[in-house]
Amino acid sequence: MRKKEEFLLVVTLFLLCWPNQTFQARKLTAGTVVTAIVESGITLRKAVNNFTNTEVTPKINDLNQRIRALNLEAAGIPQEKIPEYKKSLEDFSNIRKELTNIRIVLINLARETIRRGDRLLRLMDLAEEKPAKAKKGLKIAAKQMMDLVTRSDKFLEEAEEYLKDVNKKLSKIDANLLTLKHKLEKNSSDVVSKINIASKHRRKRFVIITGAMIAAAVAKALVPAVAAVAGTSAAIGVGISLAVANKKKAELEKMITEQQEQLKKLSDQHAEFLRNSQKRHADMMRQLQETQEREQKMLQQRKELELATLKAQKVVITTAVDSVNFFLSSLKESEGHITSEQILIGNWRSHLSELVSMMDTDESMLDMIDFMPDEVRRMVKNLQGSCQNYIDKRIPKDYNDIVESP
Incomplete structure (x- = not known):
């Protein structure tokens, strides 16, 4: 079984590093990308690049169809200005796609965090009843949990930086679209x-x-x-x-x-x-x-x-005016999505930071489990709660849902 897992990991990493993007786009799934994140520490940008085109929502398809159908030349827009407006729309479409892919990957990362947290909590309960039987499994679970937590924190930090950068790009795109709308309305x-x-x-x-x-x-x-x-x-x-x-x-x-x-x-x-x-x-x-x-x-x-x-x-x-209004509406929707993502990711990272500040290695986690098991349970449950909030896209009250200690 161990050899089989190693073989699957090697295949996953090979697919992630192989330059044939078309083949990757057809074969990669969010699960394999998350596995590579956990096992090899792949960056957010690399994960999204490898995951591009594997998930395209109907909204993104509709956006691309509207961009292709937009006849700015016939609508009276000067030929020299058309490339600038088209590029803004294409950039917006790419941003929407990247935001979708990032969320898909992060949802799978959140689910993996919840799954590993459940396993750790079960083994902690078992260790209280049968210490000898649970010792080995608890050690492995603690290591897996800390590896995931450490790498997730870096991954989420990169996601936050990306969202800040995207907000700046959307402001520029918004300005271009408003200018285009005013020109079209004047032409009309x-x-x-x-x-x-x-x-x-x-x-x-x-x-x-x-x-x-x-x-x-x-x-x-x-x-x-x-x-x-x-x-x-x-x-x-x-x-x-x-x-x-x-x-x-x-x-x-x-x-x-x-x-x-x-x-x-x-x-x-x-x-x-x-x-x-x-x-x-x-x-x-x-x-x-x-x-x-x-x-x-x-x-x-x-x-x-x-x-x-x-x-x-x-x-x-x-x-054309109808399409531009649609693009502006979609852009506002994307800005709202980014704000929500920033809150949810910030909440997720805050619970990660709390856990890492108390237990920065698997050995220190095991020590905390021995001396303060209730505190470990509280922190793990808080982390799981923030992950579930991200999956459900549920903004916690006051941006901070606290799981009370038992």
């Missing part, structure tokens, strides 16, 4: 103003065009854009409608320019032929009228496409 306000102006101008300028002509032209030009905007995925559908609208808008601009040039040419010809032929004059008047009507129709189509483009951009910006 500008687009709404343009939509109102375009709608009013269209009604005023093209009132003379018949309803049938307008309906035919708009239907033909806008079907692809409107169908894309009305898709089930707001972020993807809007992207297609913007591309189609912009393409048609460019085509119409070219056609309008050509028609305007042709109109000028016909006007010049009309002036010349007017002096020579009354019949020619009538033909040119007809052509002129037809050209003017075509120009009016295309101008109407351009206005409709401009309006469709603005409406599509409004949807993009609205979606």
